[in-house]
Amino acid sequence: MERKYDAETLAALRKEERTENIFGTSVIVRGIPFEKRRGGMDPRWREHKYGGAGAVNNLTKPAFPAEIMQLPAEQILLKIQSLMAGALDAKPRREEDAEFDVSCTWTTIASGGREVGAYRYERRSGAKEGRCCVLLLHGGGWFMGKPVYNDLTARYIAQNADALVFDVDYSLAPQNKFPAALEDVWSVLEYVSEHAETLGIARNKIAVMGGSAGANLAAALSLKDRDEGKEQLALQILQVPVVLLANIPVEGYSASEADFELSDEVEKLLGKQEPMEKSAALKLMVEGYVKHYPDDVHQPYLSPMLGELKGVAPALMHVASLDSLWPQGVFYARRLREAGVYVRVIKYDGIEHETESGELGSAVSAYIER
Secondary structure, three states: OOOOOOHHHHHHHHHOEEEEEEOOEEEEEEOOOOOOOOOOOOHHHHHHHHOOOOHHHOOOOOOOOOOHHHOOHHHHHHHHHHHOHHHHOOOOOOHHHOOOOEEEEEEEEEEOOEEEEEEEEEEOOOOOOOEEEEEEEOOOOOOOOOHHHHHHHHHHHHHHOOEEEEEEEOOOOOOOOOOHHHHHHHHHHHHHHHOHHHHOEEEEEEEEEEEOHHHHHHHHHHHHHHHOOOOOOOEEEEEOOOOOOOOOOOOOOOOOHHHOOOOHHHHHHHOOOOOHHHOHHHHHHHHHHOOOOOHHHHOOOOOHHHOOOOOOOOEEEEEEOOOOOHHHHHHHHHHHHHOOOOEEEEEEOOOOOOOOOHHHHHHHHHHHHO
């Protein structure tokens, strides 16, 4: 998402920042700049996604043909992949159009008996030895998406944090069931850790960053890194994460429709919101991702919320107030803290589910530099 906030708007965003106790844990909340009303949509988001003021009152959510939605889960996902093929074939932004002094090259990483493709981003000049490395994992419900969706974020981080970024092309469902995607990203993590000196990175400055389903993989990767005794990750960055793949009871967690504060105009567009773990959409995607539904979803590498979290990498988390995933994200932050893991969690008011954002990439790069 290529947009820029002017200095006045950024100052207002900082001014609107407050701290709230949500689900028993401390959350930094960033309100909508210049907007005192609760439950609204950020006008900059509305302009970006819906085409300007008033559009939020006139649009309805798109739907796929009804006959497709009557098919078994795997066939539905394959049909959606086919319908979205043009978007999936998107290419990285051309170098001459980029605003950054950053190179982007395709590479294939061979490690642990697997070959995984990735776009490699780094500064063209001025890169320092011992820089950090970020593994970037795109969203898309485990069955869609391409690493190029993160192009803007990858460039922000590579330039502003002087990071070596690998935007990973992990295996997609339903053609490749769990744990194929996790094994792909694990092999990339093993590779960058083992070849840190050659890559010019510091072995103790490796982070994983994912959005939505990519954040699910990032959280699972942190668990696996702990379980294998490797401790290769210094940071996990979770954007609008999905960490509970079904409506499974979790002690202390009880999210509902009442937790979503929506203005009348936003509710008209989005409908009443409910926690994602209760939704048919998530069920469909998960059925296509796992081999045995619903039994598999209890595994911590699929539903990190259900795992033992002590000893995993520190976390930076972003959630969005108009996204049905935010309740489980915030409660996951609480569970991490209860396990002694450092977490910084920020909830953005007035935006929906979003994993590709220049401003967010810039904010993350500043955090990594610390």
